[in-house]
Structure formats: structure tokens, C-alpha cells
Amino acid sequence: MSRSSSSSLSPEQERMYASEKEENFRWLLKLTTKKSGYVLSEKDLASLDLQRELSEIGQFAEVAHGSMDPERVWAHLSDLLDDGFPLHGYTFLEGSELIQAFKGTTAQLQGYVAFRPQTGQLIVAFSGTSNRMQAFNDTKAWKVSYPLTPGEIFSSISVHSGFWSMYNGVKAAAFHAMEEAIRQRDVSEIIVTGHSLGGVMTHLCVLDLLKPTQQVIRLPFGVRIKSITFGAPRAGNESLVSCWKSRVEAYRKIHGDATFTEWSVKAFNDGVPSMPSTVLGYRHFADNPFFLFRGRLYQIPVSEKEVVNFAVDPPAVAQEGSVVPAQFPLGGHNYYGRDMEKLQRQMKWATEVGLGSSENWRDALSQKIKEDDDKWKAKHTKRGGSFSLFGSNSKEKEPSVE
Template identity: 25%
Template sequence: MEKRRWLVFVVFTWMFVFSAGRELKIKHKDHGPIYNHTLATILVRYASTVYLSDLTELFTWTCSRCDGLIKDFEMIELVVDIQHCLQAFVGVAQDPNAIIIAFRGTQEHSIQNWVEDLFWKQLDLDYPGMPDAMVHHGFFNAYHNTTIRPGILNAIARAKEFYGDIRIIVTGHSMGGAMASFCALDLRVNQKERNVQVMTFGQPRIGNAAFASYFSELVPNTIRVTNEHDMVPHLPPYYTYFPQKTYHHFPREVWLYNVGVESLVYEVEKICDDSGEDPTCSRSVSGNSISDHLVYFGVELMAKTWRRCRIVMGPGVVEYSRTDLGGNFVLSRDLATPVLKLNALSEAGAKPL
């Protein structure tokens, strides 16, 4: 028995060294972005909170998912596009010292239906100003042609005026990751922002190889975290024999997976190569799991229910809202308003809209 335990220990140690050695070998190969585990575990919480339908708790930052982040974050603007079932927020965090932008993922009736639909999506839009670059029009339009973009840009301008020229970090899960990527590119290209960082979770492909090349050059500080057999990063499909005509991920992927023998399990965070389609990372597995898509670092990334676009808002936050003719609205905080006053509003209760 003792001999068997020793054998298990040796095998496990060998697997650990082999995995870690490969990661260290490529980590600084091309001077790409440096992956920060602590930052990832913080940002995944923001990607989770943006799924909340109780806008009073979210806007006042009193939600249960906000635990551990409450003292470090001040909400500035919460944007809700009712017509397209989209949601995002902008705020400022003390740790990391940055403007945080978070986009909500898909809110379809069934995530299974959304995944099946995504399998058949074709490249169908030329990205402006980038020859040969093509993208998924649905993801592009979700950011560029809804009320989300103007709300985000307005909040960033106000935040910079109040807090100074601090960096911007954009995050999101699933479809929210796709929107986060288009937002980051917009900030770099059209808004001339210099310090933009991206970290997404379970993000699908959004463009072809030409687009991925432009993106990696313009927004180099980008990390896509993928988990085990999460199926969404495999979609829309990548066809090996048509690399220029098919969807293609941009770098840098960090793939989370477990290795182990018997009761010994080691969680690997593998930093992949700069191709965007490293065959030794998530592409090395089948990508057939929805459950792996919905939990990252032990944090749930989904709404409590899959009912389409149900939101709840208390009367105390109505005075902070602006609504357009389509029923879309923004909850916007005067940056001089004490956060404690906003938190007190959450005690007034909420009602479904």
C-alpha cells in the first residue's frame, strides 16, 4: 500500500513538472500579456454580478454576489437595453485601480438552443477599416448598434473626469465576452484610449484570422480564460482546412483543466501560445460541456433563471434612471453622491418590471 502511494506521488509530481515546465517555456516567448491569477479571480466576480436581474441590488452594489468586492467598487452607470436583452455596467475599483466594464452573457430561454444556433453562424460582416477582417454581425451589433455603446462611453468619460486617467479593464462571460472584446477594440481605435486591458471567460470566436491579427496588435493586453471542456469557446467552429475563411480566436488563451491520480488533483492554468488556436490547449479536447461553461473558478456565471429579460427594480433608484422611447434605460450615479446613500436605497424593496 505504501509503495503504491509513493508511485502515485511520483506520477503526480512528474505531471506537475511537465505541465508547469511547458507553461514557463512559452510564457514570455513573444512578450505577450502576463496572466495574473488573482486578477482573474476578481474579474470573474464582476462577470458574474452583471447577470443579476435585481437592478436595485446591482446598482447599489449590495448583492450577495458582490461579497468581497463591495468596499473596492463604486458603480457609475448600469445600462439596460430592453429591446435586445442586453446589460452592462461601468464602475471604478480600488483594487485593481481601474475603470471596470462588465457585459452580461446570453439570456436566451435555453442556453442549449443558443449554443446550437451559434454552431451555424457564418462570417457575415466586414469590420470597418480593417481589410479582409470579417466578424459575426450579431456580436458586433450587440455592442455597436444598441444603447449599450453610448451608455458605456458616457460613463467612461465621466469616470475619467472625476478619477483621472486610470486604466480600463473590460470583462464578460460568453456573449458578454464577445461584446467586451468589441468594446475594447472600439476604445483603442475610435476613442484613442491607450491603457485598455481585456479578460473574458468562456468567450466564443467573433471573427476570422485577419480580424484576430488586427485585434492582437491593437489590444495586446488580452486574456481569454477557457475552462476544461467548455463548449462555447469552440464556437462558431474553426475549420482547419480553411484558416482564412473560418472563425479564428485571437490570443492569449489561458486554459483551466485538472490533472491528477486518484485523490490527488492539481488544477492547471496553462498559458497558451500566441496563435489564438493553440492545439494543445482547449482545442485538444472535445468541448462538449455546458456545465464547464457556467462555472469558472467556482463562481457561477449565469442568471438565476433563464426567463428572458426579467428585471426587478425598486422605487428608490428610479430617480437615477433615464429612459428612451424604446424603454431602454440607464441608471446613472452622480459621482459626488455618497455610496452609503445609494446602499440605503436597497432597503426600500424592489418590484418586477
């Protein structure tokens, strides 16, 4: 399916791709990876219940982004959830309470802790890369030693230098917020989540939560822990992964097998999980990660855990008896169930029109969204309905989504 084919993209999809400004790292995937010889198929599909739960937690991961202020989001949550407003459709945020937002001392990495009274879940969410200093730290791919606790023996254990620096900058604030929440609320489950860089912070945070000794905070006995990441790069070497597995096993041995869950999702055409390269000694934590392809979730076998590029058979998604393109047919780094760029763009507008500080911010935001709609419609009509990310006269070969 060509990106310029007006018959293969709906008007909404055409507009979505025309509005892209963030880096989606599709080029990185094509530059650095080859497709696995293992073809994902119907037998690898995850259950719909699991897909729904991952989509549910993904909403919390997305609103952690550093372009948004969690305190203002929750202060005006009911308004932002209304039809036509930025968080419309983020239904799982309803009823949740913000406990505390925080920023790290290194590169101002953002996160927050929220509580869902209806489920007893404590959500700890970390932002993906949202400023230049964070992006600079992302590139510091040399490895540094990871500190072990007494009794742990793993040779040459190491972690990504830039990620480790940012985690150490945010760790104290994150655990203080968690400790306050555990003290104030009846917590039955702790979910740590993040997209992209936030996924790395998730892994490092959970490694601390699972420490067999020298625990960072006191956890309720038997509390369930879930680590849920979306589009996360690799954080450390094989020894760090072995440490992760050892701590998971020890926690389950004490509290029960069902008390720890790990879900890691990679998306079609997203090159971020391919970095840093395995050639440099980096490895992913999850033995059975998932692959999101055109709205469907597939479980990746252990033998292919490091792979981020798959063929899928059949390549199209059947919906209500017909084969149609999924909502995000081109994939990429900002499409893990929703259009994250759209959310960030509209939340930026909300801030610009005075979210929380202006009496008429709702009307002003509605007007801004309408103006953007009108601008797109005018361009689309003038262009005669054709669409190409490369321009109408471009001779550059457009990538296939197959």
C-alpha cells in the same frame, strides 16, 4: 472519476451538480472537438498572482449577467456580501462604485461601468447570454463586413452577424458610461471583461478603444487597457484577428508595451469557445490563451490557440500535500472559478423577496436559502447519500472527467 461516485464528490459538489439547470455545453465539447496532442503540464502553469488577478476580475464579469440588476446589486452591496448571502466571497467588489448600468437596443444586452478608487481601475463588464433573443442572435453565424478606419487595409475582414448586431445595439450606451467615468474619476487603467457572449462584446469594445483614428472616446494618454474574457466564442475571421493585432501593436508603440494586456480563459469541458467552428473561417483573438482545469490555470501554446480540449498531466490537483478533486471537477461553461448558477439562482430569490423594496428582505432571503438547504438535505437523506445526474436506474454511460 464517475459523476455518480459518492466517494469522488463532496456533499457540496453533489448538491451543486444536482442543482444544475443552465446549459454547460459539456456535450458540445465532446460532440465537436478532439483533444489536442499537446498535453498541458506543470511547466505550463500560470503564476498564482495572475490566477488571483483573473479570479478578481471574474467577479465583476459574473455580476454583469442579465439576470441581475447592477444598480440594485451596488445599492445593497454590503448586505449581499455578508456571510450566507449571494455575494459572500466576492471580496473584490468591496469598495467599488457603480458609475452606470446600461442595456442595448438589440436583445436588451446588459452591461455596466464601475470604478475601483483603491486601484484607479475602470471596469467595463458585459453580460453573457441571458435571454432567448440573445441566444437567437448567437446562432446567426454568417459573417458580415467589419468597418475599418482610414489607412487600415485588411482584405475580406468580417465579424459574426449576430454578435455584431448586439454590439452595435449596446455600443453607444457603453461608451457614454465610460466617457462619464473618465471625466469624473482619476482612471489609470481600463479593464473590459465578460463571460461567454460578454467576452465577444469585450473584444469588439476593445477593438473600438484601440482605433488609431476616429476614436469613439478620448482616452487619458498612456492609460493601461486590459481585455479579459472567460469562455468566449470566436467573433470573426483571421482578418479581424489581424486587425486586432495591428491596433494592439500601434497602441503599444505610442504608449509603451505595458499599456495593453490580453487574457483569454477557456475552461475544462466548456464547448462554447469551440464555436463558431474554424471550418467556417472563425478564429480566436488571443495567441496565448489560458486553460482552467480543476482550479489551476495553464497557458496554452501559440500552436494550440484554437484548441479547447486538452489532457492535463498530472490530471488531479495537489492541495496541501494530497491529491483531491478540485472544487468544480466536471468543468463546464458556468464554472470559471465560482458556481455562477448558484449566484444567479440566489440573486433571483433576492429579487423575488423584494431586494431594496422590502424592509425584511434580508430575513426573507435567509429563509428562502434555508428552505432550499433543508429541501436538499431531506432528498439527500432519503436517497441514502447516492448521487447521479442521470438517475439511480440510468444505464447511460456517465462521462469521465479525466
